[in-house]
Amino acid sequence: MDADTQTLTPMPDGFYWKPRCHLDTLPTGLFLHGEIVASMQKRVDGxxxxxxxxxxxxxxxxxxxxxxxxxxxxxxxxxxxxRHEQQLRRKVAKKLQWIQDHVVLRGRGKQLDPGNVLGPAASR
Structure with a gap:
């Protein structure tokens, strides 16, 4: 992972920074397994x-x-x-499951594993 995408503090698996879109030059989006959970936005005053x-x-x-x-x-x-890791993991798992059920063509490509998104704490 690039230095730009690494988190500034040690974080659980799956979290990383990257630009929110092709126009961003800085890592402005915090993602969890490809889904944005937080972002940085620059105001007009800088x-x-x-x-x-x-x-x-x-x-x-x-x-x-x-x-x-x-x-x-x-x-x-x-x-x-x-602080909100479990809530965010549930949200992302639900979204990935919806994508799996409604968008991903069965039999083509890699199946998404929502259980992997929830992380080890979910199995407790």
């Missing part, structure tokens, strides 16, 4: 906001936090993700 995504959908709360710097915001996103 400061940064952290956007935390505990839920999805139109009615999901928009959680934004001001950051003193880009790296401070990334660390904050990582700390938040560790």
């Amino acid at each position: 400061t940064w906001l952290a956007r935390l995504s505990p839920e999805e959908g139109v009615h999901a709360p928009l959680l934004l936090r001001r950051c003193s710097s880009f790296d401070a915001g990334r660390r904050g996103c990582e700390m938040w993700a560790m």
Whole structure:
């Protein structure tokens, strides 16, 4: 994994940083198994906001936090993700299962394993 995609703090398996889209030059999205769970957004005044995504959908709360710097915001996103790890893993597993059931063509390519997303803590 590139240095740009590594987390700033030691995190559980599956979490990594990468650009949210092809226009980003910095690792602005915190991903869990390919699904974005938090992101950094630059304001027009040059400061940064952290956007935390505990839920999805139109009615999901928009959680934004001001950051003193880009790296401070990334660390904050990582700390938040560790506090909400099990909830985020369930959310991502549910989404990957939906993709598996409705999008992935059976018999072609690798099957997704939602059990792998939940991690070792889920088997307790």
